[in-house]
């Protein structure tokens with residue numbers, strides 16, 4: 001039997017209370033008093049009936065007797081808490097059932113009222129439970145709001161970081177363009193070396209920061225050319241041995257330009273070592289094999305390919321087939337054999 005009591009039209013869902021007792025007299029008294037206090041009530045005769053109401057309607061609080069036919073108050077409590085752990089639940093119990101009341105608290109009941117019911121105490125207990133529920137809901141809403149705010153801020157920061165990275169890459173590209181512009185024969189060289197080196201890096205499973213670092217290093221590998229005099233860099237015809245030696249200083253000039261700038265620190269090994277040869281015959285330090293940083297060995301392959309396929313003051317651009325043959329001769333000598341294989345087999349140059 002379900003009987004609504006009180007004016008439920010004002011706010012049908014808010015603070016609605018489900019009262020469960022098999023003694024009609026008790027639940028009528030309780031419900032009348034609560035309705036007077038402004039709480040709409042629905043009444044049920046036992047646990048099973050109450051569970052039906054609980055599933056169908058929206059309640060802020062359940063007040064339940066313990067001993068009832070069909071389903072007792074503890075069973076009802078267990079079933080309700082399994083679905084809605086936050087449901088406010090007050091047990092009504094007589095003194096001899098005090099052990100059961102303790103068990104009810106253990107199962108998640110929020111309070112218990114001793115029978116015969118003192119109506120003032122009951123109203124106090126109901127108000128306390130509903131205030132607690134309201135506070136819990138406010139805290140929950142606050143948490144959700146915070147989570148949403150954190151999510152929004154994180155997403156904004158992520159977007160800002162992407163824009164920043166893109167801007168950063170663009171400004172380094174401008175810088176690389178300035179390096180290439182010093183020598184009209186190397187226009188676009190740094191960017192082509194970047195693209196090829198990036199593809200080799202990806203073949204070697206570089207990702208994230210490691211790949212990003214390689215990209216910037218490839219763009220900046222020739223930054224030292226900024227410090228080389230134009231008349232030597234742009235000289236038409238063969239370089240004298242002295243001029244050649246002078247140009248060979250560009251890796252170390254590059255290191256001097258960037259050292260002391262935090263962002264460039266991890267690009268230094270690429271700037272310094274991109275003219276080292278695998279067999280130790282390169283410059284500036286004559287490093288050999290894997291003592292040459294991997295990123296520098298990658299850039300060395302892309303750099304040589306682009307240099308040979310580009311028009312230079314003292315020679316024509318070589319056809320790609322000839323360059324491939326020529327580079328093959330440098331396997332294990334000028335070039336790291338594994339990287340050269342990746343470059344040629346993967347047709348990275350295409």
Ligand SMILES: [Fe+2]
Nearest residue numbers: 221222274275
């Ligand atoms: Fe170089």
